[in-house]
Amino acid sequence: MNIVTGSTTALITPFKNGRLDEQKYAELIRRQIQNGIDAVCPVGTTGESAMLSYDEDRRCMEIAVEVCRGTGAKVLAGAGSNSTAEAVEAAKMARDCGVDAFFSVAPYYVKPSQEGLYQHYKTIAEAVPELPMMLYNVPGRTVVDISADTVIRLFDDVPNIYGIKEATGSIERSIELLSRRPDLKVFSGDDAIDYAILACGGAGITSVTSNLLPDMKAQLVSKALSGDFAGAKALNDALYPINKALFLESNPIMIKAAMYVAGLIDTLEYRLPLVPPAKENLKRLEEVMKNYTIKGA
Numbered sequence: 107m108n109i110v111t112g113s114t115t116a117l118i119t120p121f122k123n124g125r126l127d128e129q130k131y132a133e134l135i136r137r138q139i140q141n142g143i144d145a146v147c148p149v150g151t152t153g154e155s156a157m158l159s160y161d162e163d164r165r166c167m168e169i170a171v172e173v174c175r176g177t178g179a180k181v182l183a184g185a186g187s188n189s190t191a192e193a194v195e196a197a198k199m200a201r202d203c204g205v206d207a208f209f210s211v212a213p214y215y216v217k218p219s220q221e222g223l224y225q226h227y228k229t230i231a232e233a234v235p236e237l238p239m240m241l242y243n244v245p246g247r248t249v250v251d252i253s254a255d256t257v258i259r260l261f262d263d264v265p266n267i268y269g270i271k272e273a274t275g276s277i278e279r280s281i282e283l284l285s286r287r288p289d290l291k292v293f294s295g296d297d298a299i300d301y302a303i304l305a306c307g308g309a310g311i312t313s314v315t316s317n318l319l320p321d322m323k324a325q326l327v328s329k330a331l332s333g334d335f336a337g338a339k340a341l342n343d344a345l346y347p348i349n350k351a352l353f354l355e356s357n358p359i360m361i362k363a364a365m366y367v368a369g370l371i372d373t374l375e376y377r378l379p380l381v382p383p384a385k386e387n388l389k390r391l392e393e394v395m396k397n398y399t400i401k402g403a
Contacts, residue, residue: 107238109268110182110207111291111309112144113327115316116152118362119166121375126162128169130371134317135173137370137402142324143179143316145206146170150184151247152314152358157377163196167203182312186211186242190226194233207238209271209312214248220256231264239266244273244295254282261290271295271312277302284308297349301342304330314361315349318368321401351394354387356380363388364395368403 115138120127135146148166149155155163170181183205185196193210200208210230218226231239241260245251251274260267272280273295280292284307294303294311304311304327316323322341330338352360359376363383366374374382383391 107266107268108206109238109291110145110180112331113142113316113324114145114147114182114293114310114312115143115320116147116150116312116314117170118317118358118365119153119158120371121377122373124375126165127372128165131166131169132173134370135170138316138320139174139177139179141320141401142328143320144310144324145180145182146174147182147184147209147312150209150312151211151244152317152361153184154358154377154380155184157380160199164199164203167200167205171204180206182206182240183208184211185209188213188215190229193226193230197230197234197237201234201237205237207240209240209242211242211244212248212250212252214250217250220253223250223252223256224259227260227267228264231267235266237266238268240291240293241267241270242273242295243270246273254279254286257283257290258287261287269293269309272303275299277306280308281306297352298346300326301330301339304338305335314357315345315352317361318364318400319345319348319398347394348398351391354390355383359383360387360391364391367392367395368400370403
């Protein structure tokens with residue numbers, strides 16, 4: 107399998123007059139590639155996937171594949187739903203668009219059992235056996251936690267499930283998974299603890315902050331994976347203030363605002379029910395951003 111590891115960016119989705127800004131989306135992806143990111147992730151939480159139409163999902167994936175073709179950068183697309191049948195269709199669409207791999211968020215709202223989670227993911231993966239798949243565990247949003255036992259069961263039983271994006275905020279969870287299955291590819295899904303997860307044996311990150319600072323995030327991962335943990339920690343420490351500022355409100359509210367402030371997107375548009383940040387939070391973000399050099403801005 108042509109799996110994806112390393113530094114990956116959970117792409118924002120730029121809008122213009124309420125529609126997907128395709129030209130700007132392509133520009134943002136090119137900037138990621140130019141600054142050393144290993145893969146881009148269209149149609150995830152940061153991309154406002156819950157508010158995109160299926161046609162917009164497809165177009166985001168198509169643009170990502172088109173821009174990354176021949177560059178060495180890969181596409182790790184989001185393809186999830188609280189409905190297993192819909193998640194299967196999303197995974198098939200990702201495959202047909204030519205992505206390298208996909209991740210699928212735990213089914214939100216319905217609160218399935220661990221057996222339900224197992225069957226959900228097994229069904230999706232077996233529908234696209236040729237496409238590498240990552241689980242995506244973010245209980246703060248889905249209200250369901252994919253237990254370590256369920257992750258390991260899926261990894262052992264389903265050949266194309268190769269990893270997990272861990273966004274529980276728990277270092278212990280990553281340690282447990284890697285101690286039990288060292289070959290499982292664990293990604294950090296929380297910017298503030300990228301270094302800690304990589305130092306414990308993680309295989310990569312999926313970052314919100316790298317929309318803004320792809321060069322620093324790519325270097326952090328490269329250093330950690332090559333064994334330069336002191337260098338990786340120094341970068342993680344330097345990024346801590348911006349990592350925190352970007353989560354003053356629900357993601358992707360702050361990262362989109364940061365991209366607009368930096369001049370990387372032309373308009374600050376969200377899909378309802380998301381709205382622009384409070385004035386005091388925007389001011390705090392602007393103050394923190396002054397401490398960073400934002401390439402390409």
